[in-house]
Amino acid sequence: MSGDTPSIIAFEDVSKWFGTFQVLRDVDLSIGEGECVVICGPSGSGKSTLIRCINRLETHDRGVVRVHGVPLGPGERLPRELRGKIGMVFQSFNLFPHMTVLRNLALAPMRNLRMDKEKAEETALTYLERVHIGDQAEKYPDQLSGGQQQRVAIARALCMQPDILLFDEPTSSLDPEMIREVLDVIFELTDSGITMVCVTHEMGFARKVSDRVVFMDHGEIVESAAPDAFFDAPREERTRAFLNQILHYEATA
Amino acid sequence: MSTVNQWTGRFRPTRLDGILLVGLVAAAGWMWYRSAVGVAYRWDWPQALSTVFAAGDAGETPFFLTGIYATLRLSLWGAVLASILGVLIGVGRYAGGRTLRMFCGTYIQILRNIPPLVFIFIFYFFISSQLMPLLGLDALFNRPAEEASGWQRFLFGPPALWENLVSGVLCISFISAAYIAEVVRAGLAAIPRGQWEAGESLGIPVLDRYRFVIFPQALARIAPPLTGQYISLVKDSSIVSLISVQELTFVGSEIANSSGLLFEVWLLVAFVYFLLCLSLSILLRQVERRMTRHFHQFA
Numbered sequence: 001m002s003g004d005t006p007s008i009i010a011f012e013d014v015s016k017w018f019g020t021f022q023v024l025r026d027v028d029l030s031i032g033e034g035e036c037v038v039i040c041g042p043s044g045s046g047k048s049t050l051i052r053c054i055n056r057l058e059t060h061d062r063g064v065v066r067v068h069g070v071p072l073g074p075g076e077r078l079p080r081e082l083r084g085k086i087g088m089v090f091q092s093f094n095l096f097p098h099m100t101v102l103r104n105l106a107l108a109p110m111r112n113l114r115m116d117k118e119k120a121e122e123t124a125l126t127y128l129e130r131v132h133i134g135d136q137a138e139k140y141p142d143q144l145s146g147g148q149q150q151r152v153a154i155a156r157a158l159c160m161q162p163d164i165l166l167f168d169e170p171t172s173s174l175d176p177e178m179i180r181e182v183l184d185v186i187f188e189l190t191d192s193g194i195t196m197v198c199v200t201h202e203m204g205f206a207r208k209v210s211d212r213v214v215f216m217d218h219g220e221i222v223e224s225a226a227p228d229a230f231f232d233a234p235r236e237e238r239t240r241a242f243l244n245q246i247l248h249y250e251a252t253a
Numbered sequence: 254m255s256t257v258n259q260w261t262g263r264f265r266p267t268r269l270d271g272i273l274l275v276g277l278v279a280a281a282g283w284m285w286y287r288s289a290v291g292v293a294y295r296w297d298w299p300q301a302l303s304t305v306f307a308a309g310d311a312g313e314t315p316f317f318l319t320g321i322y323a324t325l326r327l328s329l330w331g332a333v334l335a336s337i338l339g340v341l342i343g344v345g346r347y348a349g350g351r352t353l354r355m356f357c358g359t360y361i362q363i364l365r366n367i368p369p370l371v372f373i374f375i376f377y378f379f380i381s382s383q384l385m386p387l388l389g390l391d392a393l394f395n396r397p398a399e400e401a402s403g404w405q406r407f408l409f410g411p412p413a414l415w416e417n418l419v420s421g422v423l424c425i426s427f428i429s430a431a432y433i434a435e436v437v438r439a440g441l442a443a444i445p446r447g448q449w450e451a452g453e454s455l456g457i458p459v460l461d462r463y464r465f466v467i468f469p470q471a472l473a474r475i476a477p478p479l480t481g482q483y484i485s486l487v488k489d490s491s492i493v494s495l496i497s498v499q500e501l502t503f504v505g506s507e508i509a510n511s512s513g514l515l516f517e518v519w520l521l522v523a524f525v526y527f528l529l530c531l532s533l534s535i536l537l538r539q540v541e542r543r544m545t546r547h548f549h550q551f552a
Binding site: 002055057083084086087088090092094095096097098107108112153156157160166215232 | 344445446447448451452453454455456457461466469470473
């Protein structure tokens with residue numbers, strides 16, 4: 001599916017249960033290096049759980065997840081050499097509220113990469129500039145708007161120079177007028193070579209930015225296709241139904 | 254109730270304040286009347302003050318003052334040890350494996366569910382007498398007094414009473430640690446899971462996650478109950494007078510009994526505790542303010 005690029009993330013027959021409820025059903029998915037994949041689907045379909053299995057915030061119960069070729073079995077956490085190499089941007093930002101923006105960014109490089117303070121803050125400022133908020137470095141998170149906070153969170157993840165960046169509904173808790181600024185920043189990252197996996201309901205963004213759209217329902221991958229094919233000629237009935245539901249107003253507007 | 258204007262902080266007395274004030278004055282007058290007429294108590298403040306602050310025969314520090322110093326040392330070291338134990342037990346209870354959680358839970362339940370006084374007697378008679386020789390502490394304490402440096406005297410008091418002090422500190426901190434542990438556990442549990450996940454996904458090592466991400470936030474949240482705990486600790490230090498730790502209450506009761514100036518001496522003791530605890534709460538509130546000044550969401 002991912003064509004010529006070698007795969008950096010691979011799900012092989014992965015299942016997961018929360019109690020008796022099966023959240024992931026025999027998922028097979030391969031994501032190539034540098035690819036940008038959007039995962040969509042109705043709520044409760046297992047999208048978030050799927051990407052949280054990549055950086056092991058969740059562990060699966062059956063099958064194998066390969067990250068950078070390292071096979072991870074059921075219950076296995078992230079091996080040391082991969083820690084910090086898989087950045088994540090959360091729906092609720094999860095910035096550290098008691099630290100300035102600059103310290104939010106500098107902490108992980110200092111503690112994980114053993115970078116000294118000047119170097120870490122220099123790096124932090126570079127990435128803040130990159131998400132267009134270099135002037136907010138000394139503020140505290142709750143002095144910023146939601147959109148700015150999410151951009152700080154993206155910059156914070158970038159400071160660890162990750163090869164993989166996971167987005168878990170990055171715009172879902174934002175006011176509508178701030179969604180654009182965050183999506184723009186994510187768009188600007190597409191030529192950085194970082195592999196990106198993004199759970200989102202922003203279909204316009206998916207179409208413009210992604211190399212591939214994956215549609216999930218009831219814990220299984222229903223359809224996986226290039227964006228044009230996905231939106232213009234969905235193969236599966238369930239995909240069509242989902243697209244009809246969420247695109248209804250856009251289509252008739 | 255009195256109303257303090259939220260914006261200016263200015264105090265505007267209301268009718269209820271007047272009524273309360275009259276009530277207070279009446280109660281004080283009645284108590285004075287009962288003590289003077291009812292039990293024919295003869296107040297003798299000058300005598301009481303001179304007794305309390307009299308230096309020893311060889312010009313030693315007045316007995317009463319040594320009691321205050323002992324209470325201060327007891328509270329300080331008790332708070333330090335209780336904090337360390339409390340954090341360890343609280344974290345164990347929050348994040349430990351099954352066995353550790355059960356062990357910490359048991360400790361908390363036992364200490365919180367028997368009266369402090371009973372615990373102190375049990376501890377003193379059964380554990381302390383066994384523990385001290387085991388740890389080799391009695392050898393340490395039985396060194397000649399001259400070996401103690403000025404600093405050691407300042408921090409731990411006269412060497413002759415070190416063993417005494419250690420017993421008291423252990424008692425107080427073991428009890429207080431159980432309460433602090435519960436506060437710490439609740440504080441940790443109140444931190445949103447996203448904070449842990451952010452730290453984990455950034456690859457911040459787990460101890461650093463505690464140190465830089467979780468503890469500072471938890472501390473800001475638990476500062477008010479923790480302040481209450483420290484104040485309780487100072488007050489509760491009075492019960493170790495019953496195992497002859499020579500702190501303020503012990504000294505007060507000695508002086509009261511030997512001089513017969515019961516009311517005056519006990520009122521003085523109460524006043525000193527009041528001052529200690531009041532200053533402590535003012536001090537800790539300042540610390541709390543500094544700590545939480547960036548937590549707009551908690552304000």
